[in-house]
Amino acid sequence: MTRRLAGLALLVALAAACGGGLEAQDVGRRAVERLRYPPLRFDPPEPEVHELPGGIQVYLLEDRALPLVSVIARFQGGYSHYGRPYYAAGTAMPGLLRSGGTLSLAPDSVDRLLEYYAVQTTFGGAGESVFAAMNTLTEHLDTALEIWGDIVRHPRFDSARLEVWRGQELENVSRRADDPARLAFSEFNELMFGDHPIGWEMDAVDLSRERLSPERMRWLYDRLICPAHLALGVTGDVSWEEIRPGLEALVAEWAPCPEPLPEPPPPVIRREIGVFLIPRELEQSTIVLAHATDLRQEDTRDYYASRIGNAILGASGFSSRLLSRVRTEEGLAYSASSLWTTPVRHGGIVGATTRTKGESTVATILMVQDILREMTRQPPSSDEVDRAVEEAVNGFVFNFDSPSQVISRRMFYDAVGLPADWLERYVRGIQRVRPDDVLRVFRRHVHPERLVILVVGDPERFDLPLETLGPVTVLEIDGEPAATSPPSGSPRSPG
């Protein structure tokens, strides 16, 4: 098979000789090995970058293929900059911008106009950033931009619509335990990140009317949705000259942000090990296990090695060890994957998650721990490393599948301080990874004996007592410890 690639430029020139050699109907492994691919002719599209008055950046990628235009506004900053009392208001912000009407238009008028013109809107984000996007047929661009701009600039935060949102969220709170996977992940986040925005789980206190008043929405809006935090992206059937007047009108007479965003607190990630059980009478257990790591997303050898190592461990589906062992070989689970979060500004967590029938719960946890441990003891084979690298390099073109994907990525890089060519650096960086780099980064950052293990499941069904893994803390579903099992010696490091 193909050798490792020396650089990005080679990616397209790879496997130079085209055609030839293949008899019609020749199939199977030999035929695959004999295939030679022509070079991929491809110039990655580069967004134009323009500036509006006030220094607002506009990223634009013209694409005349279809009579459609998309515009996205991205505001850096979210509830994580403003503390728990603003958690609900910050979470509500994107949805209430969209649903809460404008100073001149009642909420249902906005709805009717957007639906009449078949304008699609997407409002999202919350913790670290807020975005507002719209997609329209070119023929309705002016109208769509005007309504969407009104939503972004002059929201009403209608109290009846706020009440609808609040009721939906309260309902969500009471349904949190209905889905075992959702319950497991939210509890695990809370266990690992505690009282940090990443660990927050919405509750009735957050959702009090006081914390969700139109006044509080307005207060937070003024601090988040303001020009200094804004970048705009435009893609589709429009040029800079054509869209510029509409965008200038959008940002005209916009009061500056009243203050710089306060720094969000760095998370204090749990370092103690522990085994936690949420008992639920279910046939299948949901398992999440992980521990804290210090590795961040940055241009370092360790970071790239961690990405390749993570792909080999469990982030690349059927090519990865977790799915190969737990699913394909043992038939213990439908899904099994690794988790390794590497935020830009702070450390994250590393571990794995899977779901298996109650009767194989502990055996599966032990197997996952073993797979993690192997990664810290032996370097992966060079074939595993090559495979993970080729997957990213050969699939590179899919990063440019849609213009809005290109624009959103670039806006994100600029907002969080990554270089504009981060994607290219990344692809170069992973191509330098060697098996020993993966071993080094796993030895440094992955500690299978220090895991926090959480199981949602029915202990009556378990193959072995969960205490096999260490003292067990039973959690009530609001996250408070209900009981701890009697000391049963020091936590065993199984296997």
Add this chain to the structure above:
Amino acid sequence: VAARGQASAQAPRTGPDLPVHEVTLDNGMRFLILPRPGAPTIAFVVQYAVGGVNEEPGRTGIAHLLEHMLFKGTTTIGTSDFDAERQLLELVDAVADSLARERALGRVDSSRVAALTARIGALEDSARAHVIGNEFDRILSRNGAQGLNATTTAESTIYYVELPANRAQLWFVLEADRMRNPVFREFYSERDVVMEERRMRIDTSPGGLLYEAHLGTAFQVHPYGQPVAGHMADLRRVDRAEVRAYYQRYYGPRNAVVAIVGDLDPERIESWARSYFRDLPPGEPPPPVLAVEPTQRGERRVQVEFDAEPQLRIGWHVPAPSHPDGPAIAVLATLLTGGRTARLYDALVLRDRIATFVSSAPGPGERDPQLFTIDAVPRAPHTPAEVEAAVERELGRLAETPPADAELERVRNQLAASRVRRLQSNLGLAFQLAGSTSLHGDWRETFERVERMHEVTPADVQAVVRRYFHAANRTVATLVKPPRPPEAVGGGHR
């Protein structure tokens, strides 16, 4: 970057005008090839006209299990020594035959059953010594493939993947190989995986359980009522030989439609289609679905007990989408729940605030008469009964007074925009071309159905509400908490 000042996009060719290149091989295999501008990638979709409805009671879940098995490789892919492996697989089948006979005698829990089951596992483990795990997947992944997956529905099994445009030939080599030479290795461990999938999607999911119970209650004769995932008891029993025989009969080229969309040269693709697939024997037509659901005579209700907050599904039998009432029924779904101004969303979620979610659609298939289902999540303290009453009130209003033409105008505008939007994705287009051809015989059919929705009048919508949305034709499924003895509540530990 495109030149500035360039003329705006022309109204694109949409729907039935798309330049689809159609190829039908002598063995019946159909190809739909569509070049589309954009990044140099290509989407491939293969749709077999075999799904859950083709299965007999007691043998459910075979199509879905086969969906999994076709990723297990071939006589050359996924193996280091196929001759050695084949001998062991024959032994696996021999033991499985004994197990089937034991079960046929009604000895489901005998020690012999346990011993035979263990023996199958041990033999499969021995065969594994010759297996190169997931090699099919790994070849594609390492060539940059995206989104490799498959899905099984009531009426189809669909395999899909996207590749960089220069690697299109790889798809032909692999797909022709797995149609011709599939090997169902690791069968019994994969059957365990499928059971875990069922546990995840249905047995531990309140929505999944309710869905299964609702369809099972509404369809008592037509196989739409049986689960595509299969009943657990059927999965425990099904063996390798049976699944392989099913594959050999029904998964031939005559039941396969391939859609290929993206940055491609249609002639090149056609020549590969012919050279790689023309020699395959056609296979048999899918087992026909002869069952016809009789007219429902009286409302049906089913409750599912699960430790979760309430949910509600209400369904009414309606004709197949190809029926003259099909377009009006599709418009009705949009009118009821397609957006914030839609009637049920407006009444239940925004105005009365008795629900947090509501959706509606006909399902679960496309060919035969369907169940039009409204799915809702009540907002406490409001009950499923209140939500049900509100739904009935809104339907009653429509039965009494036809919708305003402005409401239909909104629906028509959205249809017009969606005609353009759907051209944005290679994979989305490939799904539509393959689905329309496989289910309805012509790739234009689903596009033309959308056109027919434009013709629907307010009176048509009123007429279908009056015709089908009455109590005797209704099946209501609710999710309720099981009654619990007080001492069982709460944590406790062991």
